[in-house]
Amino acid sequence: MSNADHTAHSSEEPDYNRLLRSNLEHVFNERDAGKRAAAVAELFVAEPIMYEPTNIVRGRAAISEVAGALLEQFGPAFRFQPEGDAVGHHGLGSLSWKAGPADGPVAVTGSDVAEVVDGRIARLWVLLNPAKT
Template sequence: MQQLNGSEPAFGAILLGNLNRVFNERNAARRLEAMAEFWAEDAVMFEADTVHFGLKAISDNVGAVQARLPEDIRFMPAGEAIANHGSAMLRWQAGSEDGRTAVSGTDIAMFKNQRIHSMHVYLDPF
């Protein structure tokens, strides 16, 4: 049996940081600054109907998602992040303090050099 290299738990922390500091940041400049900490420059985000290449395109997509949601909606984890051999997944929901959920889903990320290199976003059906 081969031991894991200790970086696996950090992947969960990266996904949590991404959720809190990227998906909850409405200011585009601050969002891009946070993305530089968590994402590789050549990152790709896959959604069911589109693919976003690079930090600017991913940030613009996050901004477009936020623009469709009420201002009081926050993205939050809906469970523990789980890491597995260079990848990690995080279930999340976007909701308000009064318990209203606007959208929920799962992010599955692949990592390169301790940064998100690709992310597949799966939205839960409503």
């Protein structure tokens, strides 16, 4: 690959770190439904799909509802925290995270893998790590 090819391609890549960290902070950590819906509208394409281990979620409103239900289920101190920076290229980005009570033990770890189209998340896979025994 020539240097010119590399430079041209790099300028087209989305900011995977900003996009995936914003998804954690402003969607999956946001308890206000209105703010969460606004973040989903900004970060996701018009008809996104989210793949969870046991569910397929279609549409912005449904993704926002799932995020809100998770926060309700696990209580007011529950938070997702990024682990390191997101990486990505050619429209595919990944961010590892941990989650649990803000000042408590980690309850779950995993990664979000996103297909990014025109700077927005089109498809999101939520991958959970096996529980450590």
